[in-house]
Amino acid sequence: MTGTSLTIKPGVWQRLRHSAVYHSFVQNRVAMVSAAVVLAFVVASILSPVIAPYDPWDQTRIDIMDSEIPPIGSAGADQRFLLGTDAMGRDMLSTLLYGTGISIVIGVFATVLQAALGISIGLIAGYFGGRLDSFLMRIADIQLSFTTLMVAIIILALFQATVGLSFYEDFAIVVIVLVIGIAEWPQYARTVRACVLAEKKKEYVDAARVIGLKPASIIYRHILPNTFSPLIVISTVQVANAIITEASLSFLGLGMPVTKPSLGSMIRNGFEFIFSGSWWITLLPAVVLIVLILSINLLGDWLRDALNPKIYDS
Amino acid sequence: MTALLSVRNLEVVFPLRTGTVTAIRDVSFDLSKGERIGIVGESGAGKSISAFAILNLISKPRFLSKGRIEFDGVNLAEADEDTLRSIRGNRISMIFQDPMMTLNPVLTIGTQMEETILAHKSVSRSEARKIALDKLEAVRIPSAGSRLKQYPHQLSGGMRQRIVIAIALSTNPQLIIADEPTTALDVTIQAEILELMLQLCNDFDVGLILISHDLGVVYQVTQRILVMYAGSIIERGMTSEIIDRPLHPYTRGLIDALPEMARSGARLNQIPGVMPSLGTIPAGCPFHDRCQFARDICRTDFPESRGRKQHSVSCHFPISYD
Numbered sequence: 315m316t317g318t319s320l321t322i323k324p325g326v327w328q329r330l331r332h333s334a335v336y337h338s339f340v341q342n343r344v345a346m347v348s349a350a351v352v353l354a355f356v357v358a359s360i361l362s363p364v365i366a367p368y369d370p371w372d373q374t375r376i377d378i379m380d381s382e383i384p385p386i387g388s389a390g391a392d393q394r395f396l397l398g399t400d401a402m403g404r405d406m407l408s409t410l411l412y413g414t415g416i417s418i419v420i421g422v423f424a425t426v427l428q429a430a431l432g433i434s435i436g437l438i439a440g441y442f443g444g445r446l447d448s449f450l451m452r453i454a455d456i457q458l459s460f461t462t463l464m465v466a467i468i469i470l471a472l473f474q475a476t477v478g479l480s481f482y483e484d485f486a487i488v489v490i491v492l493v494i495g496i497a498e499w500p501q502y503a504r505t506v507r508a509c510v511l512a513e514k515k516k517e518y519v520d521a522a523r524v525i526g527l528k529p530a531s532i533i534y535r536h537i538l539p540n541t542f543s544p545l546i547v548i549s550t551v552q553v554a555n556a557i558i559t560e561a562s563l564s565f566l567g568l569g570m571p572v573t574k575p576s577l578g579s580m581i582r583n584g585f586e587f588i589f590s591g592s593w594w595i596t597l598l599p600a601v602v603l604i605v606l607i608l609s610i611n612l613l614g615d616w617l618r619d620a621l622n623p624k625i626y627d628s
Numbered sequence: 629m630t631a632l633l634s635v636r637n638l639e640v641v642f643p644l645r646t647g648t649v650t651a652i653r654d655v656s657f658d659l660s661k662g663e664r665i666g667i668v669g670e671s672g673a674g675k676s677i678s679a680f681a682i683l684n685l686i687s688k689p690r691f692l693s694k695g696r697i698e699f700d701g702v703n704l705a706e707a708d709e710d711t712l713r714s715i716r717g718n719r720i721s722m723i724f725q726d727p728m729m730t731l732n733p734v735l736t737i738g739t740q741m742e743e744t745i746l747a748h749k750s751v752s753r754s755e756a757r758k759i760a761l762d763k764l765e766a767v768r769i770p771s772a773g774s775r776l777k778q779y780p781h782q783l784s785g786g787m788r789q790r791i792v793i794a795i796a797l798s799t800n801p802q803l804i805i806a807d808e809p810t811t812a813l814d815v816t817i818q819a820e821i822l823e824l825m826l827q828l829c830n831d832f833d834v835g836l837i838l839i840s841h842d843l844g845v846v847y848q849v850t851q852r853i854l855v856m857y858a859g860s861i862i863e864r865g866m867t868s869e870i871i872d873r874p875l876h877p878y879t880r881g882l883i884d885a886l887p888e889m890a891r892s893g894a895r896l897n898q899i900p901g902v903m904p905s906l907g908t909i910p911a912g913c914p915f916h917d918r919c920q921f922a923r924d925i926c927r928t929d930f931p932e933s934r935g936r937k938q939h940s941v942s943c944h945f946p947i948s949y950d
Contacts, residue, residue, distance in 0.1 A: 517729035523685060525717035525744045525795070535743065539734040 338620040345616035348609035355606055359415030366408035367396075371574055378403045382592045400580070400595045401587055402572075409580060410602055416576040417603070420490055421557035425549055427495025428556075432502020433545070437533050439503065440510025451507065454500035462497040462559055469493050470568040483571040490569060494556050505548055509541035543621040550614030554607045561603055577603045631658035631698075632802060632835055633682070638695035640674075640681050642906070649906045651677050651690065653859045661802065664829055664836040666846030666867070668882065669856035670903055675839045678856070679805045682837075683716050700802070718748040721796035725808040727788035731780035738776030741795055748799045763794040766831075767824060786817035790824070797828065803835040810845060822848050843882055847871055855879050858903055858914040865939030873949050875941035877919050913944065921945050 330336055339345050380403035383392045397406035439450040473489055474482050522532045563569035564578030572583060577599045584595025640652040652674045659665055667675050680686050682697055684704045697704040724730040732740060741760035764772035767790040780788055796804050810818040826849050829836050840846050846853055853870045855863040863876040874880040881899035890896045901918040916926040931942045
């Protein structure tokens, strides 16, 4: 087995180098730039414990006397703080790095949860059809008729009120991932179901049944891989959506706590100080959020075009 | 000799909003071990449905309403899913019309072949790979080893159909059902594939049900022919008998319509009219409104099968050769 995996590895890389997707990527400057930006954010936030000058989560090292120092280049700047400090005296650069990490983690894990739920439900509904299909899709409709934000606000507010603030601070990230993950599964379920309905009429599915395969292996090994390209596209959009949803919740005071802020909570924390002249506390995380979301969405746009053979003609 | 497959009074029904429609009526035939039979008829005659019915794979809402399908002593019409699954793909394999569509586009040839073998045989993955390689060589695919790592789109149509045949053979079945296996291929490849199938059936002593609208194709490969029209078998017999002395006017029409039968410069012969749709099959003989010999009795009474065992026909006025 080790012998084959060694020979296959360069093969995969070779195949990627010669694939249409790779060529379209190399020729599309927007895609390259946005991929680079997303990659930079991801790498920076993974490395944040190493590259950040301070640990913004360690409250014993924050000095309130350092609060509201403007970024370098403005009057009253301090050499120690490249991007200034926030109202609590935390280094903005470090907080931004950690905050971006939290936002990306929430976006990715919430999307993974949505995908896991939505893909399984969509596959089952699409393949078996009939009453089960109607039942699952009506549940999806009901879920969609509540907006994500509304569901999230209710659940997070209840959670905050019942478990108390200190407990909430430790587990907020898990609860936010769960809430956003559960609220958005119908997106995946509907897409997957539509794909399955189209795929299951194709002859290779008949052939698989004639071979005598069990429904489970027909669904997972034959149909699921054929639904991947729309799923990849939705996933990029959903990561961006989850990050925005988390930012909105944080802005409303229901997201990540002040002690471990995400980009959204940083915007909210700084918002109170914008009229006193401390614009950087809210503006910097807002810029980071916009650039991150824009890059992910542009990447998603490119992926949608690259994976859709019909668009080549136009 | 006892039959390997014995189909009795098979009937398949499609429920519609306006009532039910019978797609297959009273189809019976036997197939002994290693025998090759052909089912011919035009589109919509019920050939493919019969093939799926044999495997009890009629997709809902259609269903098998009547009949026995006895395969090696097991009645497939009443067998449970596990029994059926142990027969499908294992002891009865099926080959479809379009090899482009029957192979999964996102899996390699090797994966798809191994999957079939592993589903039915308790062998390791490397043994499965060895069997796959063996079968690819049996269908004469050049450089078989490297094909296992390729995807269907990297192969030509004829090559893909060879791979589908190799998959069908991979579990050493006793019967292969081939539904229009050469229709999607061009004529030269078609001849190669037919010759290959004939040879493989002989080498491995596999039974074959060849479904086709093309009498020429069926003539090359089979020993017996069943002619279907509007869901019924209207004529059956030894291949040479049917081709040389067709008894049913419809069979005669099919043979006359072969391009080989046309005089040069003249138009191809054709059977006037179209086959009735399943909902509007007329009373009496289903063929009567297209038949030049039809008389009153043809419009009222369904003709019973008559004739010898080697050659029988459902017609009130079979063509005579005296």
